Amino acid sequence: MFKEMxxxxxxxxxxRIDKLILEGEYGVLSVLDxxxxxxxxxxNYVSDEHAIYIHCAKEGMKIDAIAAHEKVGFTIVGRxxxxxxxxSSDFESVVxxxxxxxVESDDTKLEILKRFIVKYxxxxxxxxxxxxxxxxxxTNIIKLTVEHKTGxxxxxx
Numbered sequence: 001m002f003k004e005m006x007x008x009x010x011x012x013x014x015x016r017i018d019k020l021i022l023e024g025e026y027g028v029l030s031v032l033d034x035x036x037x038x039x040x041x042x043x044n045y046v047s048d049e050h051a052i053y054i055h056c057a058k059e060g061m062k063i064d065a066i067a068a069h070e071k072v073g074f075t076i077v078g079r080x081x082x083x084x085x086x087x088s089s090d091f092e093s094v095v096x097x098x099x100x101x102x103v104e105s106d107d108t109k110l111e112i113l114k115r116f117i118v119k120y121x122x123x124x125x126x127x128x129x130x131x132x133x134x135x136x137x138x139t140n141i142i143k144l145t146v147e148h149k150t151g152x153x154x155x156x157x
Contacts, residue, residue, distance in 0.1 A: 001148075012092060012151025020078045020094050020151065021047050029054060029144075030073035031065035031100075039065055045074075046115040052096065052144040053103075053112045063140060070099045074144055092153040096146045103141035110136045 012020075026044055033039040041062055043054045052074055056062060066072065078092040103109050113136050117128035 012094070012153045014151075016092070016153070017094050017149055017151035018049075020076055020092060021052065021096070021149070024076040024078060024094075027052070027074050027076040029062065029142075030075070031062055032069045032071075033061055033065045034068050044116065044120060046112065046119055050145070052098075052146065053115070054142040054144070055113060055116060056140050056142060058138065058140050062142075066100045066102070066142065070101065071097070072100045072144060073097055074146075092151065094149060094151045096144070096149045098144045098146040098148070100142050100144050103143050106136065109139065109141050112141050113139065 024045075026042055028040050028042050030038060030040045039061055043056070045052050045054050047053065074096040076094045076096075078094075103112065110132060113132040114125075114129055117125055117132060121128050
């Protein structure tokens with residue numbers, strides 16, 4: 001169903017793919033909007049061995065798009081630098097394909113929001129956890145179950 005990467009020497013090892021997904025700062029969620037157009041949104045995320053999680057508002061284009069089409073893409077770019085003398089770039093990236101769904105469980109939502117706080121604001125966990133406990137009901141959590149992932153690098157690992 002998914003094509004193999006054309007340039008095999010740039011294929012990223014599976015352990016490096018998983019590490020980049022876990023440690024990446026942001027990703028780009030790609031959906032098909034309700035008018036049939038691609039819509040790509042840069043987002044913060046957290047992940048585990050099962051899925052990628054995104055927090056967002058209760059309504060908007062990505063919510064409508066996911067409600068209409070559960071299949072999504074997610075791209076994470078790690079290191080990147082232009083190498084002018086080689087007319088190239090040093091880079092690493094991961095592309096994930098999967099299905100998105102909305103997390104319904106309040107307990108799960110709160111747990112995922114706490115993971116966002118630990119990842120993005122570790123020095124403010126106490127205040128962040130209180131904030132999340134008071135406002136988690138105002139937030140949607142999207143769970144992206146990854147069905148296929150590839151990594152590409154032009155950096156010697």
